[in-house]
Amino acid sequence: MNVRAMFIDMDGTLLKSSNTISSRNMEAVNSLINQGVKVFLATGRHYEVTAPYHKEIGLRTPMICLNGAAIHDAVTGKTMQTKTVRLNxxxxxxxxxxxxxxxxxxxxxxxxxxxxxxxxxxxxxxxxxxxxxxxxxxxxxxxxxxxxxxxxxxxxxxxxxxxxxxxxxxxxxxxxxxxAPNVSKWSAIKSLLQEFRISPSEVVAIGDGPNDIEMLRYVGTGVAMGNASDKVKQAADFITGHHENDGLAQFIERYLLKSKQSYAI
Known part of the structure:
Protein backbone atom coordinates (compact mmCIF):
# COMPACT_ATOMS: atom_id res chain seq x y z
CA MET A 1 0.00 0.00 0.00
CA ASN A 2 1.71 3.19 -1.22
CA VAL A 3 0.28 5.84 1.12
CA ARG A 4 1.23 9.52 1.01
CA ALA A 5 -1.70 11.00 2.95
CA MET A 6 -4.27 10.02 5.56
CA PHE A 7 -7.48 11.88 6.39
CA ILE A 8 -8.84 11.19 9.86
CA ASP A 9 -12.32 11.89 11.22
CA MET A 10 -12.43 13.09 14.82
CA ASP A 11 -15.57 12.11 16.77
CA GLY A 12 -15.95 8.35 16.90
CA THR A 13 -12.57 7.85 15.22
CA LEU A 14 -9.60 9.80 16.55
CA LEU A 15 -11.33 10.66 19.83
CA LYS A 16 -12.77 8.54 22.58
CA SER A 17 -16.23 9.45 23.87
CA SER A 18 -14.43 11.49 26.53
CA ASN A 19 -13.20 13.79 23.71
CA THR A 20 -9.60 12.76 24.33
CA ILE A 21 -6.90 11.26 22.12
CA SER A 22 -5.52 8.05 23.59
CA SER A 23 -1.77 7.69 23.95
CA ARG A 24 -1.86 4.75 21.53
CA ASN A 25 -3.66 6.76 18.83
CA MET A 26 -1.29 9.67 19.39
CA GLU A 27 1.76 7.44 19.06
CA ALA A 28 0.45 5.73 15.92
CA VAL A 29 -0.36 9.05 14.20
CA ASN A 30 3.02 10.51 15.08
CA SER A 31 4.80 7.39 13.83
CA LEU A 32 2.95 7.77 10.54
CA ILE A 33 3.98 11.43 10.28
CA ASN A 34 7.59 10.53 11.03
CA GLN A 35 7.37 8.03 8.21
CA GLY A 36 6.63 10.93 5.82
CA VAL A 37 2.86 10.51 5.48
CA LYS A 38 0.83 13.73 5.51
CA VAL A 39 -1.93 13.47 8.12
CA PHE A 40 -5.04 15.66 7.95
CA LEU A 41 -8.09 16.08 10.20
CA ALA A 42 -11.42 15.92 8.36
CA THR A 43 -14.29 16.66 10.71
CA GLY A 44 -17.82 17.95 11.05
CA ARG A 45 -16.63 20.22 13.85
CA HIS A 46 -16.00 23.91 13.40
CA TYR A 47 -12.49 25.31 13.51
CA GLU A 48 -12.38 26.42 17.15
CA VAL A 49 -13.07 22.91 18.45
CA THR A 50 -10.77 21.27 15.90
CA ALA A 51 -7.65 23.42 16.30
CA PRO A 52 -6.76 22.36 19.89
CA TYR A 53 -6.52 18.70 18.81
CA HIS A 54 -4.65 19.64 15.63
CA LYS A 55 -2.14 21.45 17.84
CA GLU A 56 -2.01 18.59 20.38
CA ILE A 57 -0.95 16.17 17.66
CA GLY A 58 1.45 18.70 16.16
CA LEU A 59 -0.01 18.64 12.66
CA ARG A 60 1.20 21.02 9.95
CA THR A 61 -1.56 20.35 7.46
CA PRO A 62 -4.78 22.27 6.67
CA MET A 63 -7.92 21.33 8.60
CA ILE A 64 -11.13 20.22 6.86
CA CYS A 65 -13.99 21.47 9.05
CA LEU A 66 -17.79 21.48 8.94
CA ASN A 67 -17.90 18.42 6.69
CA GLY A 68 -15.88 20.14 3.98
CA ALA A 69 -17.63 23.50 4.01
CA ALA A 70 -14.43 25.12 5.32
CA ILE A 71 -10.72 24.45 4.99
CA HIS A 72 -8.46 26.25 7.48
CA ASP A 73 -4.77 27.07 7.28
CA ALA A 74 -2.61 24.97 9.59
CA VAL A 75 -0.74 27.90 11.12
CA THR A 76 -2.99 30.96 11.05
CA GLY A 77 -6.36 29.20 11.17
CA LYS A 78 -7.63 31.51 8.45
CA THR A 79 -10.10 30.02 6.00
CA MET A 80 -8.48 28.89 2.78
CA GLN A 81 -11.83 27.93 1.28
CA THR A 82 -15.48 28.19 2.29
CA LYS A 83 -18.71 26.98 0.69
CA THR A 84 -21.88 28.73 1.86
CA VAL A 85 -25.33 27.15 1.72
CA ARG A 86 -28.46 29.11 0.83
CA LEU A 87 -31.87 27.88 1.94
CA ASN A 88 -35.38 29.23 1.78
CA ALA A 180 -24.05 23.61 0.08
CA PRO A 181 -24.80 21.27 -2.84
CA ASN A 182 -21.96 18.87 -3.67
CA VAL A 183 -20.00 19.82 -0.53
CA SER A 184 -18.53 17.00 1.53
CA LYS A 185 -15.33 15.95 3.20
CA TRP A 186 -14.46 14.30 -0.10
CA SER A 187 -14.91 17.53 -2.09
CA ALA A 188 -12.52 19.26 0.32
CA ILE A 189 -10.07 16.36 0.14
CA LYS A 190 -10.03 16.59 -3.66
CA SER A 191 -9.12 20.26 -3.42
CA LEU A 192 -6.23 19.56 -1.05
CA LEU A 193 -4.97 16.61 -3.07
CA GLN A 194 -4.65 18.89 -6.10
CA GLU A 195 -2.71 21.40 -4.02
CA PHE A 196 -0.33 18.77 -2.64
CA ARG A 197 -0.18 16.86 -5.93
CA ILE A 198 -1.26 13.60 -4.36
CA SER A 199 -3.34 11.00 -6.19
CA PRO A 200 -6.52 9.68 -4.52
CA SER A 201 -5.03 6.20 -4.94
CA GLU A 202 -2.28 7.22 -2.49
CA VAL A 203 -4.76 8.22 0.21
CA VAL A 204 -6.27 6.49 3.23
CA ALA A 205 -9.38 7.91 4.90
CA ILE A 206 -10.90 6.64 8.14
CA GLY A 207 -14.20 7.49 9.80
CA ASP A 208 -17.41 6.25 11.38
CA GLY A 209 -20.27 8.53 10.33
CA PRO A 210 -22.57 9.15 7.36
CA ASN A 211 -20.55 12.30 6.64
CA ASP A 212 -17.55 10.02 5.99
CA ILE A 213 -19.12 7.76 3.37
CA GLU A 214 -18.01 9.69 0.27
CA MET A 215 -14.40 10.00 1.36
CA LEU A 216 -14.22 6.32 2.30
CA ARG A 217 -15.66 5.38 -1.06
CA TYR A 218 -13.45 7.52 -3.28
CA VAL A 219 -9.98 7.47 -1.73
CA GLY A 220 -7.58 4.65 -2.49
CA THR A 221 -8.28 2.95 0.84
CA GLY A 222 -11.37 3.64 2.94
CA VAL A 223 -11.45 2.42 6.53
CA ALA A 224 -14.58 2.22 8.69
CA MET A 225 -14.42 2.15 12.46
CA GLY A 226 -15.87 -0.81 14.30
CA ASN A 227 -18.47 1.53 15.82
CA ALA A 228 -19.67 2.68 12.38
CA SER A 229 -23.09 1.77 11.01
CA ASP A 230 -23.48 -0.98 8.42
CA LYS A 231 -24.01 1.65 5.71
CA VAL A 232 -20.65 3.26 6.48
CA LYS A 233 -18.92 -0.12 6.67
CA GLN A 234 -20.28 -1.05 3.25
CA ALA A 235 -18.53 1.99 1.75
CA ALA A 236 -15.14 0.97 3.16
CA ASP A 237 -12.37 -1.35 2.06
CA PHE A 238 -11.38 -2.25 5.63
CA ILE A 239 -13.11 -2.34 9.00
CA THR A 240 -11.00 -1.72 12.08
CA GLY A 241 -11.72 -1.74 15.81
CA HIS A 242 -14.04 0.41 17.92
CA HIS A 243 -12.95 3.96 18.70
CA GLU A 244 -12.94 3.16 22.41
CA ASN A 245 -10.44 0.39 21.65
CA ASP A 246 -8.05 2.51 19.53
CA GLY A 247 -9.32 1.23 16.20
CA LEU A 248 -7.44 4.03 14.45
CA ALA A 249 -4.12 2.92 15.93
CA GLN A 250 -4.96 -0.72 15.20
CA PHE A 251 -5.22 0.00 11.50
CA ILE A 252 -2.15 2.24 11.31
CA GLU A 253 0.00 -0.26 13.21
CA ARG A 254 -1.15 -3.24 11.19
CA TYR A 255 -1.14 -1.82 7.68
CA LEU A 256 0.72 1.47 7.46
CA LEU A 257 3.81 1.46 9.66
CA LYS A 258 6.81 0.12 7.77
CA SER A 259 8.31 -1.42 10.87
CA LYS A 260 5.19 -3.54 11.48
CA GLN A 261 4.12 -4.76 8.08
CA SER A 262 5.50 -5.68 4.69
CA TYR A 263 3.20 -3.59 2.48
CA ALA A 264 1.74 -6.77 1.09
CA ILE A 265 -2.00 -6.19 1.21
Missing amino acids: EERFHHLTAVNSWNVIIHTANGVYCKETNEEIDYWTKVGQIPPRYIGDLKQANYQDVLKYSVRTGTPCPKISAIFNTEAEVIDWHDGFELL
Whole structure:
Protein backbone atom coordinates (compact mmCIF):
# COMPACT_ATOMS: atom_id res chain seq x y z
CA MET A 1 0.00 0.00 0.00
CA ASN A 2 1.71 3.19 -1.22
CA VAL A 3 0.28 5.84 1.12
CA ARG A 4 1.23 9.52 1.01
CA ALA A 5 -1.70 11.00 2.95
CA MET A 6 -4.27 10.02 5.56
CA PHE A 7 -7.48 11.88 6.39
CA ILE A 8 -8.84 11.19 9.86
CA ASP A 9 -12.32 11.89 11.22
CA MET A 10 -12.43 13.09 14.82
CA ASP A 11 -15.57 12.11 16.77
CA GLY A 12 -15.95 8.35 16.90
CA THR A 13 -12.57 7.85 15.22
CA LEU A 14 -9.60 9.80 16.55
CA LEU A 15 -11.33 10.66 19.83
CA LYS A 16 -12.77 8.54 22.58
CA SER A 17 -16.23 9.45 23.87
CA SER A 18 -14.43 11.49 26.53
CA ASN A 19 -13.20 13.79 23.71
CA THR A 20 -9.60 12.76 24.33
CA ILE A 21 -6.90 11.26 22.12
CA SER A 22 -5.52 8.05 23.59
CA SER A 23 -1.77 7.69 23.95
CA ARG A 24 -1.86 4.75 21.53
CA ASN A 25 -3.66 6.76 18.83
CA MET A 26 -1.29 9.67 19.39
CA GLU A 27 1.76 7.44 19.06
CA ALA A 28 0.45 5.73 15.92
CA VAL A 29 -0.36 9.05 14.20
CA ASN A 30 3.02 10.51 15.08
CA SER A 31 4.80 7.39 13.83
CA LEU A 32 2.95 7.77 10.54
CA ILE A 33 3.98 11.43 10.28
CA ASN A 34 7.59 10.53 11.03
CA GLN A 35 7.37 8.03 8.21
CA GLY A 36 6.63 10.93 5.82
CA VAL A 37 2.86 10.51 5.48
CA LYS A 38 0.83 13.73 5.51
CA VAL A 39 -1.93 13.47 8.12
CA PHE A 40 -5.04 15.66 7.95
CA LEU A 41 -8.09 16.08 10.20
CA ALA A 42 -11.42 15.92 8.36
CA THR A 43 -14.29 16.66 10.71
CA GLY A 44 -17.82 17.95 11.05
CA ARG A 45 -16.63 20.22 13.85
CA HIS A 46 -16.00 23.91 13.40
CA TYR A 47 -12.49 25.31 13.51
CA GLU A 48 -12.38 26.42 17.15
CA VAL A 49 -13.07 22.91 18.45
CA THR A 50 -10.77 21.27 15.90
CA ALA A 51 -7.65 23.42 16.30
CA PRO A 52 -6.76 22.36 19.89
CA TYR A 53 -6.52 18.70 18.81
CA HIS A 54 -4.65 19.64 15.63
CA LYS A 55 -2.14 21.45 17.84
CA GLU A 56 -2.01 18.59 20.38
CA ILE A 57 -0.95 16.17 17.66
CA GLY A 58 1.45 18.70 16.16
CA LEU A 59 -0.01 18.64 12.66
CA ARG A 60 1.20 21.02 9.95
CA THR A 61 -1.56 20.35 7.46
CA PRO A 62 -4.78 22.27 6.67
CA MET A 63 -7.92 21.33 8.60
CA ILE A 64 -11.13 20.22 6.86
CA CYS A 65 -13.99 21.47 9.05
CA LEU A 66 -17.79 21.48 8.94
CA ASN A 67 -17.90 18.42 6.69
CA GLY A 68 -15.88 20.14 3.98
CA ALA A 69 -17.63 23.50 4.01
CA ALA A 70 -14.43 25.12 5.32
CA ILE A 71 -10.72 24.45 4.99
CA HIS A 72 -8.46 26.25 7.48
CA ASP A 73 -4.77 27.07 7.28
CA ALA A 74 -2.61 24.97 9.59
CA VAL A 75 -0.74 27.90 11.12
CA THR A 76 -2.99 30.96 11.05
CA GLY A 77 -6.36 29.20 11.17
CA LYS A 78 -7.63 31.51 8.45
CA THR A 79 -10.10 30.02 6.00
CA MET A 80 -8.48 28.89 2.78
CA GLN A 81 -11.83 27.93 1.28
CA THR A 82 -15.48 28.19 2.29
CA LYS A 83 -18.71 26.98 0.69
CA THR A 84 -21.88 28.73 1.86
CA VAL A 85 -25.33 27.15 1.72
CA ARG A 86 -28.46 29.11 0.83
CA LEU A 87 -31.87 27.88 1.94
CA ASN A 88 -35.38 29.23 1.78
CA GLU A 89 -34.99 30.64 5.30
CA GLU A 90 -38.67 31.30 5.87
CA ARG A 91 -39.58 27.70 5.11
CA PHE A 92 -36.63 26.34 7.11
CA HIS A 93 -37.49 28.31 10.25
CA HIS A 94 -41.21 27.60 9.95
CA LEU A 95 -40.50 23.89 9.79
CA THR A 96 -38.03 23.85 12.67
CA ALA A 97 -39.78 26.36 14.93
CA VAL A 98 -42.99 24.34 15.21
CA ASN A 99 -41.05 21.39 16.62
CA SER A 100 -39.04 21.10 19.82
CA TRP A 101 -35.82 20.61 17.88
CA ASN A 102 -32.59 22.40 18.51
CA VAL A 103 -31.13 24.15 15.50
CA ILE A 104 -27.45 25.07 15.24
CA ILE A 105 -26.27 27.34 12.46
CA HIS A 106 -22.55 27.47 11.74
CA THR A 107 -21.53 30.64 9.93
CA ALA A 108 -18.24 32.13 8.83
CA ASN A 109 -18.49 34.38 11.91
CA GLY A 110 -19.53 31.89 14.57
CA VAL A 111 -22.30 29.67 15.89
CA TYR A 112 -25.99 30.63 16.28
CA CYS A 113 -28.35 28.26 18.05
CA LYS A 114 -31.94 27.94 19.19
CA GLU A 115 -30.87 26.79 22.65
CA THR A 116 -27.71 25.71 24.39
CA ASN A 117 -26.95 22.17 25.48
CA GLU A 118 -24.12 20.01 26.82
CA GLU A 119 -22.46 19.79 23.40
CA ILE A 120 -22.48 23.55 22.88
CA ASP A 121 -21.19 24.09 26.41
CA TYR A 122 -18.31 21.74 25.52
CA TRP A 123 -17.62 23.72 22.34
CA THR A 124 -17.48 26.91 24.37
CA LYS A 125 -15.08 25.36 26.88
CA VAL A 126 -12.73 23.92 24.25
CA GLY A 127 -12.97 26.63 21.64
CA GLN A 128 -13.18 29.46 24.20
CA ILE A 129 -15.75 31.24 22.05
CA PRO A 130 -19.44 31.15 23.07
CA PRO A 131 -22.29 31.13 20.53
CA ARG A 132 -22.88 34.53 18.96
CA TYR A 133 -26.62 34.13 19.53
CA ILE A 134 -28.98 31.85 21.47
CA GLY A 135 -32.73 32.13 20.96
CA ASP A 136 -35.33 32.55 18.22
CA LEU A 137 -33.28 32.16 15.07
CA LYS A 138 -35.86 34.01 12.98
CA GLN A 139 -34.69 37.09 14.87
CA ALA A 140 -30.97 36.38 14.49
CA ASN A 141 -28.96 38.49 12.10
CA TYR A 142 -26.62 35.92 10.57
CA GLN A 143 -25.13 35.45 7.12
CA ASP A 144 -22.61 33.28 5.26
CA VAL A 145 -23.98 29.97 6.57
CA LEU A 146 -21.63 27.02 6.20
CA LYS A 147 -23.75 24.34 7.87
CA TYR A 148 -27.23 23.94 9.35
CA SER A 149 -27.63 21.24 11.99
CA VAL A 150 -31.11 20.15 13.09
CA ARG A 151 -31.16 17.98 16.22
CA THR A 152 -34.46 16.12 16.21
CA GLY A 153 -33.51 13.28 18.56
CA THR A 154 -34.56 10.66 16.00
CA PRO A 155 -33.89 9.89 12.32
CA CYS A 156 -35.96 12.19 10.08
CA PRO A 157 -35.19 11.29 6.45
CA LYS A 158 -38.63 12.38 5.23
CA ILE A 159 -38.12 15.84 6.73
CA SER A 160 -34.53 16.24 5.57
CA ALA A 161 -35.51 15.18 2.04
CA ILE A 162 -37.48 18.42 1.73
CA PHE A 163 -34.16 20.20 1.37
CA ASN A 164 -32.64 17.91 -1.27
CA THR A 165 -33.03 20.48 -4.05
CA GLU A 166 -31.35 23.23 -2.04
CA ALA A 167 -28.61 21.51 -0.11
CA GLU A 168 -26.40 18.50 0.46
CA VAL A 169 -28.22 16.49 3.14
CA ILE A 170 -26.53 14.28 5.75
CA ASP A 171 -28.90 12.13 7.79
CA TRP A 172 -27.89 11.16 11.32
CA HIS A 173 -29.60 8.96 13.91
CA ASP A 174 -30.57 12.10 15.85
CA GLY A 175 -31.28 14.59 13.06
CA PHE A 176 -29.75 15.95 9.90
CA GLU A 177 -27.27 18.48 8.54
CA LEU A 178 -27.43 20.71 5.47
CA LEU A 179 -24.46 21.91 3.43
CA ALA A 180 -24.05 23.61 0.08
CA PRO A 181 -24.80 21.27 -2.84
CA ASN A 182 -21.96 18.87 -3.67
CA VAL A 183 -20.00 19.82 -0.53
CA SER A 184 -18.53 17.00 1.53
CA LYS A 185 -15.33 15.95 3.20
CA TRP A 186 -14.46 14.30 -0.10
CA SER A 187 -14.91 17.53 -2.09
CA ALA A 188 -12.52 19.26 0.32
CA ILE A 189 -10.07 16.36 0.14
CA LYS A 190 -10.03 16.59 -3.66
CA SER A 191 -9.12 20.26 -3.42
CA LEU A 192 -6.23 19.56 -1.05
CA LEU A 193 -4.97 16.61 -3.07
CA GLN A 194 -4.65 18.89 -6.10
CA GLU A 195 -2.71 21.40 -4.02
CA PHE A 196 -0.33 18.77 -2.64
CA ARG A 197 -0.18 16.86 -5.93
CA ILE A 198 -1.26 13.60 -4.36
CA SER A 199 -3.34 11.00 -6.19
CA PRO A 200 -6.52 9.68 -4.52
CA SER A 201 -5.03 6.20 -4.94
CA GLU A 202 -2.28 7.22 -2.49
CA VAL A 203 -4.76 8.22 0.21
CA VAL A 204 -6.27 6.49 3.23
CA ALA A 205 -9.38 7.91 4.90
CA ILE A 206 -10.90 6.64 8.14
CA GLY A 207 -14.20 7.49 9.80
CA ASP A 208 -17.41 6.25 11.38
CA GLY A 209 -20.27 8.53 10.33
CA PRO A 210 -22.57 9.15 7.36
CA ASN A 211 -20.55 12.30 6.64
CA ASP A 212 -17.55 10.02 5.99
CA ILE A 213 -19.12 7.76 3.37
CA GLU A 214 -18.01 9.69 0.27
CA MET A 215 -14.40 10.00 1.36
CA LEU A 216 -14.22 6.32 2.30
CA ARG A 217 -15.66 5.38 -1.06
CA TYR A 218 -13.45 7.52 -3.28
CA VAL A 219 -9.98 7.47 -1.73
CA GLY A 220 -7.58 4.65 -2.49
CA THR A 221 -8.28 2.95 0.84
CA GLY A 222 -11.37 3.64 2.94
CA VAL A 223 -11.45 2.42 6.53
CA ALA A 224 -14.58 2.22 8.69
CA MET A 225 -14.42 2.15 12.46
CA GLY A 226 -15.87 -0.81 14.30
CA ASN A 227 -18.47 1.53 15.82
CA ALA A 228 -19.67 2.68 12.38
CA SER A 229 -23.09 1.77 11.01
CA ASP A 230 -23.48 -0.98 8.42
CA LYS A 231 -24.01 1.65 5.71
CA VAL A 232 -20.65 3.26 6.48
CA LYS A 233 -18.92 -0.12 6.67
CA GLN A 234 -20.28 -1.05 3.25
CA ALA A 235 -18.53 1.99 1.75
CA ALA A 236 -15.14 0.97 3.16
CA ASP A 237 -12.37 -1.35 2.06
CA PHE A 238 -11.38 -2.25 5.63
CA ILE A 239 -13.11 -2.34 9.00
CA THR A 240 -11.00 -1.72 12.08
CA GLY A 241 -11.72 -1.74 15.81
CA HIS A 242 -14.04 0.41 17.92
CA HIS A 243 -12.95 3.96 18.70
CA GLU A 244 -12.94 3.16 22.41
CA ASN A 245 -10.44 0.39 21.65
CA ASP A 246 -8.05 2.51 19.53
CA GLY A 247 -9.32 1.23 16.20
CA LEU A 248 -7.44 4.03 14.45
CA ALA A 249 -4.12 2.92 15.93
CA GLN A 250 -4.96 -0.72 15.20
CA PHE A 251 -5.22 0.00 11.50
CA ILE A 252 -2.15 2.24 11.31
CA GLU A 253 0.00 -0.26 13.21
CA ARG A 254 -1.15 -3.24 11.19
CA TYR A 255 -1.14 -1.82 7.68
CA LEU A 256 0.72 1.47 7.46
CA LEU A 257 3.81 1.46 9.66
CA LYS A 258 6.81 0.12 7.77
CA SER A 259 8.31 -1.42 10.87
CA LYS A 260 5.19 -3.54 11.48
CA GLN A 261 4.12 -4.76 8.08
CA SER A 262 5.50 -5.68 4.69
CA TYR A 263 3.20 -3.59 2.48
CA ALA A 264 1.74 -6.77 1.09
CA ILE A 265 -2.00 -6.19 1.21
